[in-house]
Amino acid sequence: MLIINEDDLQTIFANCSREYPNEACGILAGSPGVVEQVYAMTNARPGLASYEMDPEEQFRVMKAIRRSGLGIVGIYHSHPSGPAYPSGIDVERAYWPGTLFPNFPDAAYMIVSLAHPSNPAARTFAISDGQISEVELIVRQA
Amino acid sequence: MPITVRIPTPLQKMTNGKAEVECSAGNVRELVDVLEKEFPGMRERLSEGGKIRRFINIYVNDEDIRFMSKEDTALKDGDSISIVPAIAGGGYNRRVRR
Numbered sequence: 365m366l367i368i369n370e371d372d373l374q375t376i377f378a379n380c381s382r383e384y385p386n387e388a389c390g391i392l393a394g395s396p397g398v399v400e401q402v403y404a405m406t407n408a409r410p411g412l413a414s415y416e417m418d419p420e421e422q423f424r425v426m427k428a429i430r431r432s433g434l435g436i437v438g439i440y441h442s443h444p445s446g447p448a449y450p451s452g453i454d455v456e457r458a459y460w461p462g463t464l465f466p467n468f469p470d471a472a473y474m475i476v477s478l479a480h481p482s483n484p485a486a487r488t489f490a491i492s493d494g495q496i497s498e499v500e501l502i503v504r505q506a
Numbered sequence: 507m508p509i510t511v512r513i514p515t516p517l518q519k520m521t522n523g524k525a526e527v528e529c530s531a532g533n534v535r536e537l538v539d540v541l542e543k544e545f546p547g548m549r550e551r552l553s554e555g556g557k558i559r560r561f562i563n564i565y566v567n568d569e570d571i572r573f574m575s576k577e578d579t580a581l582k583d584g585d586s587i588s589i590v591p592a593i594a595g596g597g598y599n600r601r602v603r604r
Contacts, residue, residue, distance in 0.1 A: 387596050405593075414596030419563045419570055422593055439593055454595035460551065461559050465516035467591040 368399040380442035386410035392438030440474035448477035448487040458491040
């Protein structure tokens, strides 16, 4: 289960729409299962139907999250024309290269589909032990 | 003061759960060798053909070694090293188009 405020979800949707037709990406910081802060990140490889967070920005944000006493509870990215479901590459990159060790075992992977650009759809998944399982996304109204 | 290496969660299985280890090495290549000696298997996790693996980022005191001298980046006592997996993915659209 991942709980997110409606405002934060709208921030994510706005980021994904702004980056369209490229993939947008970001980090969700919070306490276990609860998003408290959204970090929209720079996609260092836009235009390739893929994303890779800018490494220095990622490092800086991860450090800031650690220092604020929060953890990485989610990682989001958009599929500009694909479904809100992890691609093969999403799954592969969720693990340490050449292993089935999840890179961020406490993070859920949120995918925002812009297949219908005026109506973005978000779903959230756990990617571990070689499996993809949906994580319930609970949107808290303000 | 030795070099401090921050170990990412997925590799802590290899360091008996330790999130930080201390060692001495003259450059990043040597650091991989030292870690391999102490934690067998670490070399393969970090590098391939003598180069740091793609999608693995290494920082020396907050600087990405790709913008320094990569595997030849010099290290000195007191340095703080972070090993961080890249956050990346995608490719759905490309696959759908095929």
